[in-house]
Amino acid sequence: MNIKIYQIDAFASQLFKxxxxxxxxxSEWLPDExxxxxxxxxxLSETAFFVQKNGQVELRWFTPKIEVNLCGHATLATAYVFFEEMGYPEDVIRFQTKSGELTVEKRNHMYMLNFPAxxxxxxSAYPQQMLDALKCNPVEILKHTNDFIVxxxxxxxxxxxxxxxxxxxNSGIRAVGVTAVGDEVxxxxxxxxxxxxxDEDPVTGSVHTMLIPYWAKKLNKEVFYAKQLSERGGTLKCKLIGDRVEIGGAAKLFLKGEIYLH
Structure with a gap:
């Protein structure tokens, strides 16, 4: 059994970012394991798998350790494959996921994700180990399920x-984002x-589903630009739309090939 594979640099307009x-x-779902x-x-931080059936596209995401319920950059990468490699004829593609229906709209060279906010x-209920590990001085700490924003x-x-x-x-948290007002963004x-x-995700669409509502309130605006300051780095165009957020970025194809499962 052979499976096609694409590797896409998401939230980037050039390779290696x-x-x-x-x-x-x-063609059909493989066993989860x-x-x-x-x-x-x-x-990689995430691999996306999709199956087309009954006129719908079902999409799932796996890290090297677990399946996750939401992943922004791998959704953007999957949309890139549909639009650029599979000749998808419309401007908006809809994915059925564990986080409900997610859409991606192609706008010129940008791919705009529409996710729940x-x-x-x-x-004040956070593990002290988390702060000890981050070695930072928080102004505010927020929580959503088992994810934190510092x-x-x-x-x-x-x-x-x-x-x-x-x-x-060892702190027991699933994830933590650290954020501040930007100098250029x-x-x-x-x-x-x-x-x-x-350990560290280069550019993360899912954390922006929390950051966008937070900064929209703090900055009193609904449209803004964000930057993730990882080693690779990435820039995102963000918008708050009621109880949804729009997260946009470019993408570049790095490789395509086949996986041999024999």
Missing amino acids: GNPAAVCPL KMRLIAAENN KHAEPT VVRTQQEVAQLSPDHTLLK DFVSRFFAPGSGV
């Missing part, structure tokens, strides 16, 4: 973070997901 994701079209093993072999709430004062603080990843993994962030087997 943004967040690389693998995309694997399937087989998909996880493929994701582990790819050794997540409203993180201020909390707000600091400056872009420089975000850029200079050097977390203790072992301590962060509206806000910046970094994202660490020890509970999903990802």
Whole structure:
């Protein structure tokens, strides 16, 4: 059995930037463990798998360790494959996922994700190990389910973070984003997901479902630009639309080939 594979740099207008994701079209679903093993072999933060049936596209995402319920950059990468490699004829594609229906609209060279907004709430119930691992001075800490947002004062603080990843993994959290007002953009962030087997994610669409509502309120605006300050880096165009968010970026094809499952 052979499976096509594409690797796309998402939220990037040039290669070796943004967040690389693998995309694997399937004729039918493989066993979950087989998909996880493929994701582990790819050794990227996420591998997307999709199946087309009954006029719909079902989409799932796996890290090297687990299946996740939402992934922005791998959704953008999958949309790129449909629009640029499979000749998808319309401007909007709809994906059926564990987070409900997600759409991606192609606008010139940009791919605009439409995701549910997540409203993180201020909390004092956080593991001290998380802050010890991040080694930062928070202005505010927010929580949504088992994910945290830590707000600091400056872009420089975000850029200079050097977390203790072992301590962060032992803190028991799924993920934490660290954010601040930006110098050249509206806000910046970094994202660490020890509970999903990802020390630092290069560019993360899903965390922006929390960051966009937060910064929309703080900055009193609905449209803005964001930058994720990982080593690879990436820029996102963001918009709050009621209880939804729009997250946009470019993408570049890095490779395409076949996986041999024999």
